[in-house]
Amino acid sequence: MKKLVLLCVLALSTSAYAQDQSRLEAAKAYVETPVQQKLLNDMFSPAGVMAQMGLMGGQLTLAQQKTVAGIVSEELQSMKPSITTAMVEGMAQSFTLEEIEALTAFYSSPVGASAMSKMTPFMQQTLTSLGPEFQAMQARLIPRIKAELSK
Incomplete structure (x- = not known):
């Protein structure tokens, strides 16, 4: 009986491993599609970073924003392999093989x-249009948090 249970556990774990490997391979194929790679490259580009910088507030001049966007873009590009790995692993954990396919x-x-x-122009437009609201929210948020934490 113990051997039968052990064989069942081994068979199930082998099957689960194969399913995990299939999901990982499918997730990797998804992340490596030209469309997904272009999306990442667009998001990590200086222009993509500039669109997101509108949420930071108007403390920087346009020239300073461009400089900062260039630096952030370079740093994001250096992280692309790690980001890609995290995306693959996250997809494989979150989605079924059928969903990934x-x-x-x-x-x-x-x-x-x-x-x-x-998607990138859509998100840039959306973030840009919400920039003033996020700035106003940040102006309200910081004093509220400080007041709450000082209690």
Whole structure:
């Protein structure tokens, strides 16, 4: 009986390992698609960083923002291998094999690729339009947090 239980546990763990490996391979294939790589490159570009900087506040001049965006872009590019690995592992843990394959198929299709190509400008526009609201929220947030923590 013990041998049967051991064989069942071994078979299940081997099957789970194979499923995990399949998900990891599928997630890696998804992250390495040209569409996903372009999205990452766009987000990590100086222009992509500049779009996100609107949330930081208006303390910097445009020239300073461009300088900072260039530095941040270089640092993000240096982290790309780590970010890619984290994305692959996160996908494999969060999604089923079928879901990853469906996402890959969609974003590899003409419609999916077109939608993804519009994601960066969409997010840039959204973040830029919300910049003043985030700045106002930050101005309210800091005094509230300080007041609460000083109690």
